Amino acid sequence: MSIDRTDGTSSTLPGQDLLAADAPDGIDRRAFLMRSAVIGATAVLTGCQPAGTDQKAALPTAAPPPPGSKLSPELEVVKKSKGPVMTxxxxxxxxxxxxxxxxxIGxxxxxxDFYQRCTKLPADQLAKATALKVHLYGSLSATGKGHGTERAALAGIIGKEPATIDPAFLxxxxxxxxxxxxxxxxxAAFNASLKDIIYDAPKGDFPHPNTMTCKLMAGDAVLLEQEYYSVGGGFIEWKGYTPPKKGQPKYPYATMKELxxxxxxxxxxxxxxxxxxxxxxxxxxxxxxxxxxDKISTAMVNIVKSGLAAPEATLPGPIKLKTKAGDVYRRALDDKYERQKGVGVVAAYALAGSEENxxxxxxxxxxxxxxxxxLPALVYSIGEGGRKLPQQKIREGLLAAACVGYLCKHNxxxxxxxxxCQAEIGVASAMGAALLSQAHDYPHQVVANAAESSLEHHLGMTCDPVAGFVQVPCIERCAYGAVKAWVGFLIASNEIPINRRVDFDTTVEAMALTAKEMNAKYKETSEGGLAVSLVLC
Ligand code: SF4
Structure with missing residues (x-):
């Protein structure tokens, strides 16, 4: 099928191959064909390509998705779910x-970590070193360029620490x-550059979707090699990993019910x-x-402030997304409807933090x-950017938020x-609802209910970052996550707590099940959802 243009040329719809294809399992074929036709027609009429079609070839995210959510049973992140929370x-x-x-960060x-290991090698081995190489696999390979994975990996391999690096370096x-x-x-003295960070196979039978290998080379020979996994939330593991020795928790729990x-x-x-x-x-x-x-809450406050103060700019990457936290903040403050002001301000705080990210x-x-x-939006809004609760309440809120995150990671x-995205912004929102409830001195049932409510209403949310950049939908989604945390808190603190029909653990279980059954296209591969339907010019 082709469309004749007024200039006499004709164009084949970019979705043509889809039109001829069978709809994927579980998807209504009529809707599938309609969607394909709309994508193609949009491209012809606007002259723009959908982010997920032809333009994909020019983007770093064109790789096929990594295999589902199959995880090696050897990973601690899997095994740990059997005992109490130790995070x-x-x-x-x-x-x-x-x-x-x-x-x-991972x-x-x-x-x-690998750089540190290298420094501990015997001097005679180090003397032979000629290069450091990093190979990225799975989702790290599929969407790493949009996340700046290669720059972060290079910074670490030359000895820069994540917590103290000057962002100007990146x-x-x-x-x-x-x-x-x-x-x-x-x-040994040699050079390192981005050429040493290799985007390797995006698809394969890896122990974790975010697998990496690091190598210290002596010419073609390998002096030291380690396989690693970035298992989420900045946590890392490696092949043969054993968790550090820790004390036993005073109040062991593996579920919210036990806590x-x-x-x-x-x-x-x-x-x-x-x-x-x-x-x-x-x-x-x-x-x-x-x-x-206090260090963490101060960092969060500073992140919001610098995001609000930053001049409007275009964020890096092909989306050409303009920042807007400052505008939304100033206009929200001028809102003539007093009750809208709070929502607008919290949204602006979250946009500010997310734009910094x-x-x-x-x-x-x-x-x-x-x-x-x-979370920075909520910490700021109950602290110096709003309610001005004492610092002790913010500490308590961060503790309650942490246990919600621990349990989501654990189970x-x-x-x-x-x-x-249910696992990221859904969990952040649940943590935020717990933070607000705890900081306002509500009992444990309200804290648990608020977290449940906010998580429940993110269930099933997919991860489809456009072009692999953490911008669309991520930045605005943080604003929604923050506002939904307030909604979860307000519902939980105003309802009769014991009447709540769904408990936190049940919702975490639903999230785990949904994660297991979710199509791999919607797991940070930029192969589905908005990443495919949004037209980039
Ligand atoms: S959509 Fe964005 S914020 Fe949500 S999980 Fe994916 S990358 Fe993270």
Missing amino acids: TLEEFYKVGPGPSSSHT PMRITY DELAAKPDQVFPVTLGS QAHAEREKLTVAQVVMANEVAVSGKTEAEVNAFL ARGHLVVTAPTGGSAGV ATLAGAEGG
């Missing part, structure tokens, strides 16, 4: 460069990708249970834990980079590549 705050809230905890932590590397960096390992039983029996808040466990598992004092929480600037994983606009997933 600590420092493992969970991580500061690092955006835009993605699994595709930016890979940078991995290559930085900005500069994006602007001048041909830069070469000297590496010194023992007596609530401790709280009920001991007459504790959710935050008090989480604090007691943190002290027992990490070996830190309460004062040290509070100092860490999209710029590749520092973010706090809460639980991930893509969702990193949600489901935090990675868009495993579970779609």
Whole structure:
């Protein structure tokens, strides 16, 4: 089928091959054909190509999706779900460069870890070193370019630490990708560049969708090699990984129901249970834990402020997306309808944090980079950007939020590549609802209900970042996640708690099941949804 143009030429619809094809299983064929025709006609009429069709060839995200959500049973992230929650705050809230905890912070932590291992090799081996090589597989290969994975991986492999890196280094590397960096390992000196970060097979039977290998080379020989996995939320594992030794939690729990039983029996808040466990598992004092929480909340506040203060700009990448947090904030403040003002301001705070993430600037994983606009917006709105609750309430809120994230990680997933966006912004919103409830001194049942409500209304949400960039739908979706956290909190704090029909654990189970059954196209591969239907000019 072709369409005749007024200039006498004719054009074949880009969706032509789809029109001739069978609809995928489970999809109504008529709707499938209609959608294909609309995509094709849009392209002809506008002269633009849908992001997921012909233009894909020019984009870094054209690779086929990695295999489903099959995970190796050897991974700790799978095995750990059998015991009590052992995650600590420092493992969970991580500061690092955006835009993605699994595709930016995780890979940078991995290559930085490998660099550290290399420095510990015997001097005679190091003397032979000539190069460092990093291979990216699965989703890291399919969408890594849109996430800046190669820049983060290079920064780590030359010894830069995620939590302290100056974002200007990554900005500069994006602007001048041909830069070469000297590496010194023992007596060996050689150069490293983006050419050493290799986008390898996007599809294969990998232990995890985000698999990497790092190698220290001596000519063609391999001096040291390690396989790693970026398992979501900036967490990393490697082949043969054994978790670090930790203390036993004072109040062991693997479900919200078990946590609530401790709280009920001991007459504790959710935050008090989480604090007691943190002290027992990490070996830190309460004062040290509070100092860490203050560091995290300060980082979140600074992220929102710098996002609001940044001048309007076009974000990197083919979407040419304009930032808008500052505009939305200023106009929301001028809103003549007082009750709309709060919604607009919270949305602006979340846009600000998320735009900072999209710029590749520092973010706090809460639980991930893509969702990193949600919690800072809420922390700022109950702190100096709004309600001005005491710092102690913000600490307690962050503790309650953490246990919601822990449980989602423990019993489901935090990675868009495993579970779609329900696992990222859905979990962030649930954490936010718990934060708001705890910070306003509500009992454990309200905290659990608020988290449940916010998570429930993100179930099934797919991950389809356009062109592989954490911008559309991610940035606005953070604003929705933050506002939905307030809705979850308001419903839970105004209903009769024991009347709630759905409990948090049931919803986490539903998320895990949905993640398992979700088509791999909707798991951070940019092969489905908006990534295919949005027309990029
Ligand atoms: S769509 Fe959601 S899960 Fe996917 S990259 Fe964006 S924020 Fe993350």
